[in-house]
Amino acid sequence: MSAYTVSLPGPGPWGFRLQGGKDFNMPLTISRITPGSKAAQGNLVQGDIIVAIDGVSTEGMTHLEAQNKIKMANYNLALTMSKLISADPVETSGNGPEHLQLVRNRR
Amino acid sequence: MNTGKWKKYMLQEDEWDRDMLLDPAWEQQQRKTFTAWCNSHLRKAGTQIENIEEDFRNGLKLMLLLEVISGERLPKPDRGKMRFHKIANVNKALDFITSKGVKLVSIGAEEIVDGNVKMTLGMIWTIILRFAIQDISVEETSAKEGLLLWCQRKTAPYRNVNVQNFHVSWKDGLAFCALIHRHRPDLLDYSKLNKDDPMGNLNLAFDIAEKHLDIPKMLDAEDIINTPKPDERAIMTYVSCFYHAFAGAEQAETAANRICKVLGVNQENEKMMEEYERLASELLEWIQRTTPWLENRTPEKTMVEMRRKLEDFRDYRRQHKPPKVQEKCQLEINFNTLQTKLRISNRPAFMPSEGKMVSDIASAWQGLEQAEKGYEEWLLTEIRRLERLDHLAEKFRQKATNHESWASGKELILSQKDYETATLTEIRALLRKHEAFESDLAAHQDRVEQIAAIAQELNELDYHDVAAVNQRCQSICDLWDKLGTLTQKRRESLERTDKLLETIDQLFLEFAKRSAPFNNWMEGAMEDLQDMFIVHTTEEVQSLISAHEQFKATLPEADVERQAIMGIHNEVQKISQSYGIKANIINPYSIITIEELLHKWDKVKKLVPQRDGALQEEMARQHAHERLRRQFAAQANLIGPWIQARMEEIGRCSLEIGGTLEDQMTQLKQFEHVIVAYKPNIDKLEGDHQLIQESLVFDNKHTNYTMEHIRVGWELLLTTIARTINEIETQILTRDAKGISQQQMNEFRSSFNHFDRKKNGAMETDDFRACLISMGYDLGEVEFARIMMLVDPNATGIVSFQSFIDFMTRETADTDTAEQVVASFRILATDKPYILVDELRRELPPEQAEYCIMRMPPYAGPGAPPGALDYTAFSTALYGESDL
Numbered sequence: 001m002s003a004y005t006v007s008l009p010g011p012g013p014w015g016f017r018l019q020g021g022k023d024f025n026m027p028l029t030i031s032r033i034t035p036g037s038k039a040a041q042g043n044l045v046q047g048d049i050i051v052a053i054d055g056v057s058t059e060g061m062t063h064l065e066a067q068n069k070i071k072m073a074n075y076n077l078a079l080t081m082s083k084l085i086s087a088d089p090v091e092t093s094g095n096g097p098e099h100l101q102l103v104r105n106r107r
Numbered sequence: 108m109n110t111g112k113w114k115k116y117m118l119q120e121d122e123w124d125r126d127m128l129l130d131p132a133w134e135q136q137q138r139k140t141f142t143a144w145c146n147s148h149l150r151k152a153g154t155q156i157e158n159i160e161e162d163f164r165n166g167l168k169l170m171l172l173l174e175v176i177s178g179e180r181l182p183k184p185d186r187g188k189m190r191f192h193k194i195a196n197v198n199k200a201l202d203f204i205t206s207k208g209v210k211l212v213s214i215g216a217e218e219i220v221d222g223n224v225k226m227t228l229g230m231i232w233t234i235i236l237r238f239a240i241q242d243i244s245v246e247e248t249s250a251k252e253g254l255l256l257w258c259q260r261k262t263a264p265y266r267n268v269n270v271q272n273f274h275v276s277w278k279d280g281l282a283f284c285a286l287i288h289r290h291r292p293d294l295l296d297y298s299k300l301n302k303d304d305p306m307g308n309l310n311l312a313f314d315i316a317e318k319h320l321d322i323p324k325m326l327d328a329e330d331i332i333n334t335p336k337p338d339e340r341a342i343m344t345y346v347s348c349f350y351h352a353f354a355g356a357e358q359a360e361t362a363a364n365r366i367c368k369v370l371g372v373n374q375e376n377e378k379m380m381e382e383y384e385r386l387a388s389e390l391l392e393w394i395q396r397t398t399p400w401l402e403n404r405t406p407e408k409t410m411v412e413m414r415r416k417l418e419d420f421r422d423y424r425r426q427h428k429p430p431k432v433q434e435k436c437q438l439e440i441n442f443n444t445l446q447t448k449l450r451i452s453n454r455p456a457f458m459p460s461e462g463k464m465v466s467d468i469a470s471a472w473q474g475l476e477q478a479e480k481g482y483e484e485w486l487l488t489e490i491r492r493l494e495r496l497d498h499l500a501e502k503f504r505q506k507a508t509n510h511e512s513w514a515s516g517k518e519l520i521l522s523q524k525d526y527e528t529a530t531l532t533e534i535r536a537l538l539r540k541h542e543a544f545e546s547d548l549a550a551h552q553d554r555v556e557q558i559a560a561i562a563q564e565l566n567e568l569d570y571h572d573v574a575a576v577n578q579r580c581q582s583i584c585d586l587w588d589k590l591g592t593l594t595q596k597r598r599e600s601l602e603r604t605d606k607l608l609e610t611i612d613q614l615f616l617e618f619a620k621r622s623a624p625f626n627n628w629m630e631g632a633m634e635d636l637q638d639m640f641i642v643h644t645t646e647e648v649q650s651l652i653s654a655h656e657q658f659k660a661t662l663p664e665a666d667v668e669r670q671a672i673m674g675i676h677n678e679v680q681k682i683s684q685s686y687g688i689k690a691n692i693i694n695p696y697s698i699i700t701i702e703e704l705l706h707k708w709d710k711v712k713k714l715v716p717q718r719d720g721a722l723q724e725e726m727a728r729q730h731a732h733e734r735l736r737r738q739f740a741a742q743a744n745l746i747g748p749w750i751q752a753r754m755e756e757i758g759r760c761s762l763e764i765g766g767t768l769e770d771q772m773t774q775l776k777q778f779e780h781v782i783v784a785y786k787p788n789i790d791k792l793e794g795d796h797q798l799i800q801e802s803l804v805f806d807n808k809h810t811n812y813t814m815e816h817i818r819v820g821w822e823l824l825l826t827t828i829a830r831t832i833n834e835i836e837t838q839i840l841t842r843d844a845k846g847i848s849q850q851q852m853n854e855f856r857s858s859f860n861h862f863d864r865k866k867n868g869a870m871e872t873d874d875f876r877a878c879l880i881s882m883g884y885d886l887g888e889v890e891f892a893r894i895m896m897l898v899d900p901n902a903t904g905i906v907s908f909q910s911f912i913d914f915m916t917r918e919t920a921d922t923d924t925a926e927q928v929v930a931s932f933r934i935l936a937t938d939k940p941y942i943l944v945d946e947l948r949r950e951l952p953p954e955q956a957e958y959c960i961m962r963m964p965p966y967a968g969p970g971a972p973p974g975a976l977d978y979t980a981f982s983t984a985l986y987g988e989s990d991l
Contacts, residue, residue, distance in 0.1 A: 012991060013990075013991060014991050016990075016991060017988055017989065017990050017991070018988070018989045018990075018991055019893070019987055019988045019989075020987055021984075021987055023987075024987040025900060026896055026900075026987065029893070031893060031988060046887075046889055046890075047887070047888075047889025047890070047892065047893070062984075063984045063987050063989065064962060064964065064980070064981070064984040067964070067980055067983070067984055067989045067991070068964050068980075070991050071964070071967065071980070071991070
């Protein structure tokens with residue numbers, strides 16, 4: 001996980017779309033950045049995960065909570081970001097009909 | 108020299124001859140003196156002369172005079188009166204004088220017969236000289252000088268007398284007095300004499316001489332005084348009388364003394380001889396007594412006695428001999444002295460009596476000393492010998508005692524039978540101990556030999572108690588031999604026992620080596636034979652039976668081994684019994700006993716048939732199981748594929764594109780019906796399966812299908828059909844809800860099927876990605892990931908058709924949804940950017956209104972009254988997407 005902190009000069013709007021939240025079972029990410037906005041100037045990367053807002057961890061935050069927190073930023077907004085890890089497809093235990101294995105008891 | 112002086116005198120006589128006539132005084136004096144002198148001699152013959160020139164003319168008185176003076180007989184005088192008779196007689200006298208060594212020069216018989224005064228005086232002087240003066244010898248000085256010397260010597264003490272000559276020195280008369288006084292101090296008082304009274308002195312001297320010394324007056328005092336130089340011859344004549352008187356007295360004295368001396372010497376000598384003889388006898392006797400004592404070489408038995416002998420000898424040497432030595436010395440001295448004395452005194456040498464001679468004594472003494480030396484040597488040798496003997500005896504005692512104390516008890520130890528009950532290690536220890544003892548014994552060999560050697564020496568040196576020594580030595584030697592024998596015997600016994608125990612040990616080892624694996628084999632066999640086998644196939648039973656048969660085939664071999672082991676054990680028994688080894692024979696290498704082995708063997712033998720039976724039973728059972736299996740398999744092999752087929756049908760159906768969802772539904776319902784109707788088959792199979800399970804059969808090679816598989820397959824079939832139906836239902840709902848036409852559905856379906864590479868009714872991530880790309884989505888990884896999260900929120904990795912449809916339909920209406928809600932709120936908020944609580948309560952049902960009131964954040968924008976709520980934020984939050 002590569003983390004980095006970005007400090008956007010206020011006030012808002014910052015120019016990014018917040019997506020996710022605990023209630024959506026999705027990490028809080030930046031799903032879109034408005035070109036030329038403060039977010040774009042702040043070198044935020046689309047798709048990166050917001051780990052902390054103004055130093056407060058985003059773990060367990062609902063979308064609304066995160067939204068409020070960002071909106072509460074007085075002047076500068078400090079975002080601690082984390083690069084999105086490309087998710088490997090998780091192996092399933094398979095629900096389809098399995099190939100029947102003949103297991104022989106060895107003596 | 109005398110002759111020289113005589114010659115000189117003779118010359119003087121010649122000179123006198125010529126000068127003679129010069130001094131008539133002298134003639135006078137001489138006449139008086141010579142007459143007196145002749146008369147002093149003639150009176151012994153009873154005659155005198157009156158007239159010196161007359162009375163000698165016939166020569167008879169002359170001859171008489173000579174006879175008286177010399178003491179010798181002259182030839183008989185001629186008795187004739189004739190001249191020639193007279194001459195003859197005078198010649199006889201003169202011849203006699205000549206025969207006395209006087210050379211008469213110019214004096215002839217005729218002159219004398221003729222009455223020549225000068226001649227006669229001369230002849231008388233010659234006689235006086237020859238017979239009264241010539242023989243005077245004083246301190247080796249003779250004649251005139253001798254007489255003078257005599258006068259000087261005798262008058263030496265008298266200071267006022269100095270006799271230098273025979274004339275003037277005598278004038279004061281003191282010389283004469285001194286002479287008298289010197290010899291006879293009782294005759295005059297010299298101290299009263301006066302030098303100045305020569306007359307008195309002379310007359311005194313002459314008187315005393317005549318009265319007491321029998322020296323007639325021959326000199327006249329007046330003549331002497333008045334003559335400046337008195338006649339020398341006269342003085343000499345008169346003085347010679349003094350000489351002869353005193354010297355004669357002296358001589359007489361001396362003679363008497365000499366005689367006494369000689370007699371004394373004689374007596375002394377005789378005494379000495381007697382003494383010698385006595386001493387010699389004593390000494391010889393002593394030697395004769397002592398020598399045998401010294402020659403006695405009888406040895407004593409003990410040191411004490413010898414020591415005493417030595418002491419005695421020492422006493423002898425220190426106390427008894429020295430005086431004897433001295434005696435001998437004395438004897439020798441005496442002898443020498445005696446001999447010397449005898450020789451000096453002109454006596455014959457002393458001849459000791461027979462056997463007492465010097466040589467006898469010397470040889471006896473030598474004998475004594477030799478005996479002595481020999482004795483001393485012998486004493487010392489003996490003492491050394493006895494000392495050595497004592498020392499040896501003591502040494503012997505010591506060594507013997509030491510040896511005896513060492514040897515005591517050894518016999519007993521060597522006779523022990525401890526090896527009979529010893530173990531192998533004990534035997535080894537005993538052997539080592541015995542080795543040590545053997546070397547100890549060897550070491551003592553020396554000592555025994557030494558003891559014997561000492562005993563031998565004691566014998567050779569003739570020790571007095573040699574019998575006891577020999578006895579002890581003998582007993583020591585006997586015991587020694589015995590010990591040697593016993594040692595050898597013991598060694599043999601120990602070695603033999605050692606070998607036997609070694610053999611037994613080896614056998615034990617062999618036993619252990621073989622019994623252990625055999626035991627293990629038997630235990631293994633027992634285990635195997637009692638082995639609880641779990642078999643599931645007849646083949647297994649068969650292989651067990653084969654194995655058992657194989658095992659049975661090895662039994663004979665095992666039996667051989669058993670017998671061999673048995674044999675070893677018996678061998679051990681035999682050895683220990685036959686050699687009388689009483690030790691507790693335990694096998695140290697093995698805890699397995701022969702009894703154990705035999706017991707196990709019996710057991711094994713019993714188990715073999717038991718197993719046969721068991722195996723047979725099992726075989727039967729396995730056959731039964733096999734039947735069950737086949738039964739099950741037959742069934743399962745039908746059911747399995749049937750389920751498979753149904754599944755496929757369902758899959759196919761859901762994938763089909765042609766026909767409506769309703770059609771699909773109908774078909775699916777039909778399937779469901781069929782499936783439900785098939786259940787009894789499953790139940791039956793369950794029944795068979797139960798039987799199989801009760802028989803504990805867990806495998807079935809006749810079918811690849813297990814009950815579980817069938818069950819699972821069956822349940823899957825059931826769920827699949829239900830799900831699929833549900834899916835269709837959902838699709839129908841979705842279609843209806845979203846207004847998707849059948850054609851759209853079919854398109855979706857077609858795309859989905861196309862990208863469902865695996866054709867299992869689900870797209871995998873890659874499939875979906877490809878699908879999106881084909882639909883014209885240019886997706887970055889991030890966006891794709893987002894989409895994935897949407898379609899596969901559970902991260903199952905597959906996208907179902909439903910999700911796919913949701914996604915596809917959402918996408919087309921995605922952007923509106925949040926906006927739609929915002930728009931709806933705006934309407935309710937009458938175009939305000941915020942909404943009020945009252946408005947919410949008024950427009951929405953109470954529950955929803957409260958929900959919004961609770962969740963909506965306060966509106967932070969300008970110009971908002973208190974209590975204004977931000978519905979935009981809320982709306983976007985609902986969709987999880989907010990623009991900030």
